[in-house]
Structure formats: structure tokens, C-alpha cells
Amino acid sequence: MEFATLPQMMQTLIDEAQRQFVHHSSAKPDADLPPISIANEIRKAVDEEMRAIELVTEAVKAYAAKSLVNLRRRWNQVAPIHRLPHQLLSDIFYLAHYSASSDPFVHRLSTVSHLWRQIVEASPLLWTIIHPRCGVLVDHLLARSCEAPLSIHLKRGKTFARGAIEDYAARVTPHSHRWEICDLAGPPELLKLFLQSPAPKLEMLILVGFGSRVFDRSSHIDFPVFTGDTSSLYHLSLETIYIPLTSPIYINLLHLRLGHLHFTESAHQLLDILESSSRLEELVLEWIVFGPPSDAATAGRVIELPHLRRLSLSEVSGGSPAHYILSHVAIPATSELYFILTQDDSLESALPQHSASLPYQLRNISSTDHLQISLEEGGTHGFGGWVCRLQGRPHGSASGGFSFQIQKSVDDVDELHPLLSSIGTVFPMSLRKVALKFYHAGDPTYYHPSTDPSISAGFAEFLSRYPLIEHISFDECRDELLEILTITPTRHLCPLLQNVAFHYCDWVTNAELINLVESRADPARSGPSRLQSLEIVGRRDSSTISKLRKFVAVVHDLAEGVYDL
Structure with missing residues (x-):
């Protein structure tokens, strides 16, 4: 862009710069020196003018930069976000921080604008998330945080x-009276350095020990944690860090998570903890071994936990603790239950069976009408064997309502038969909808678990105990499972069945599929409640679909995209 007044303005500035040269020059010409030639005089004048232009250019750039800074600051000040009170902005900055990040986010916020820097420097809360860095930075954060509650971190994955x-512990432990969150992962003998001063405001304690084994005494904390002063604690998570169940740290909790621990105490001691934490919302026990069962009389003892939302028991052993806990803890009707059985557990031994003469603590289990049974080859981590998962919920409680999931690993598919056949004896459910899913990574032309007689027999025994089932869906199954649903003179499972779905069951023969539908759609064979509809997802030729539609309504989805993945 050209400006008509620019040459005049520049010449004015250049003249002013040159006058300043003359004004500040104190050197006088020496009379003894030979006179300077006219050419040199001209070069000198040109040099001075060039220097003046350079100085003017630098001055104009500096002035423009300063003006732009001021204008941008004014622009930022009138931005919509800055209409909010500074305290609210400070709270937004705090909530925007990713809790798992050790990045000093306050410094990045400070570089956004002058106003943000002022807000950050005036907000002690933004300086309260402490991670092990250089000692000077830790001290700086502690000083800036003033008396605000602190979050002390030593994260896993960092070496x-x-x-x-030791230096980090020495700097932060004098401030333990301000700790609100303490999340530490490291060698147990070093974690102990953080746990020996009172922490009356501590609300959340997470300890993860590594570098030691469950039975290693170095993971045992045999002194009063925080000198017993943890009156505000409501969230406790311990992994490979042993604190005796008699410790007062377990009292009055909302969330309790214990993992990879071997307790000398029995599960009976756990009941005392639960009784002292009537507001408990979450109980998670993973790979826990309890001591021998206690001789203390607990018959008839029931612990009420009206706020319990989640109960998770994974690979818990030592005196049938899962059975013991479920027999003595009243589970609310809106809880989420998650169990992983050990290799030695069966459904009957791990879970209390329903009895009309005894109070059943799984109060809402009878309302379960949706059940999914999944059989997966290779286990959760692909180490061989099979995993069976049972997932149940009442109708309409996909989120926020009662649900349960039970998982058991076996070495051979034959071992799944007793698991499937025992579901009906353990759970008094009023099932209406059942899904059976297979996840098989092997060659389908060689072997598929749904062809195994033990699976078919176990599933048949399961279905025989739930005559109210109206809908069944199969994922990746074979003919053998269809045979148990086909009505014969000696077998009529699921007499109220109205809908059947087949998802990617391409190895089911057309003849077997037609035979099943024909037997279920014939009133003479099926009775007053006959099959109404059929859903097929996967490949099936049009002639077969046409034959099936003579008996029932059919929805067919080729789902070609799935096979192209």
C-alpha cells in the first residue's frame, strides 16, 4: 500500500535524526589536518543520511510493534471470554488441566496474553498440582500456591x-497439612517417605508399588499412615502396597480399591471396614488373597450399603471371599456388579444361591431379563484357553441401572459346560432376551466351539431353566446350536420364542435354518406362541430368504462392509 504523505513524513524524521547527530557530536575539525576532498564530504553526508534512515526505520518498527502489542491487549480485554469474572476464568483454567499430565500448564497459560498471565499469577489454585521436577520449580509451585490444597503426584511410567x-519428598512433606490428593507410584520403600506426616485435609490417596512382589515385606506399611490423621479421606486405592485392614485409614470411605495384595486377615475383617463406611459407593478388589476364614460368628450379619454403585471382585481367593461378601452385604437395586472367577471357582461356589428361606442380597437379580453370553478363544490377553462372560441387565437399564458381568477363564472348551448349565440354578432371572456370541480366531473350516457337544448341551440346559425367553440372537454359530431350538416330539425349548437373529452365522446351512424356522412357525408344532420374525446379518442367498419369508417376516442385511475390513 502506498501513502502520499509517506515521503514527507520520512524526510521529517530523517532531518530530525540528522539534527540529533549534529547536536550530540562534540568533535571539532582539526586545523592541522589536510582539507577533506569534496568527494569525501559527499560520501560522509550520504553515510549520515543512510544511518539516519536506518535509525528511523528501526524506530518506526519499534513504535509499530509497541502499538500492536497495546492494541492486541485491548482486543483481548474485550474478547467474550474476558467478560467472565477473573475467578471464574481461573476455575476454568484449573478444570482444563489434564490430571494425568505432568506438564507445567500454568506456564503455557501465562504466555497466551498479559491478562491471562495476571490471572494465573493471582490464582494460587493453579499452582497446586505438584510433580517431581527440579527442586527450584517445585519450591516455586509451593510458594505460588500459598495455602491452597495441594495435589502431590509421582506417576507411573516415569523413571x-x-x-x-528423596529430594522431592523432602520438599513436599512439610506441606502435608495442605495435601488434598496424593497419587504416588514407585518403589514401596521410597513411597513410605511421603506417608509419615499428618494429612488432615487429604481426600484421595492412591498408592501403586512396583519393583516388589505381593509377598515382599518391603511393600508392607507397618506404621500409622500419616500418623493416623486422615479424617477427610474418602478415596483409597492400594496396589501392591499392604496396609493392615485394622488401620484407621479404611474408615468412612466412599471409594475403596485394592489390587495385587495378600492379606493376613480374613475376609471377615473386610466386613468391619464396610460396616464403618456406610456411605461406600465403590468397592473394587482385584487379585486379592485373604487369610484363612475367621471363626467369628457372622451368620445372619448383613451390612447395608445403600449408596453402593459398583462392586467388582476379580480373582479374589482365600476362604471363598466373593461368596462371603455377597452373603453378608446388601447390594442396592441399582448397583453394577463385576466378577472374575478364579480357575478353581464355579458359579455355585463363588456366588450365594437364591433360596426362599434366606435373604438374598443381590436384590435386583430377579428383574434381569437381558443376558448376553460371550465365549472368546484365547482369553482376555490372548494367552490360550477360553473366556466365558455373562452380562445381564433389566430391560431399559442400559446405563445407570442394575447390571452384572461375570467372567471365568478355562483351559478347555469342555469346561464351559458346567458353567453354562449352572446359570439357571444360581440366578433366579426372568429372562426374555438372550444373546450368544462366539469370538473364534482359528480356522473356521477346522473347528468352531459352537460345534462342540458340551457347548450345545450346556446351552440346552441353560435354556430349559428359562421358559419365558422371547428373543434369541446368535453371533458366529453353527448348525449344532440351531438343532437344540428346532422343535421335535421330545424337545421344545423356549416355548414363547418369537424372534431369532443370526449375525454372521454364514456357516449355518440353509437346510438347517429353514428346518428351524419351519418348526417354530408351525402352530401345530409350536403351539399358540409361534415364531414371528427372523433377522439375518451376513451372506444368505435370495432363494433361501424367499423360502424363509413364507413362514415369518425376515429382515436381511448383507453387511458387506464387515467382510471387507
């Missing part, structure tokens, strides 16, 4: 020298 952890 620190022993001296660095």
Missing part, C-alpha cells in the same frame, strides 16, 4: 533416581 525422589 526417577532414588535421590530425586
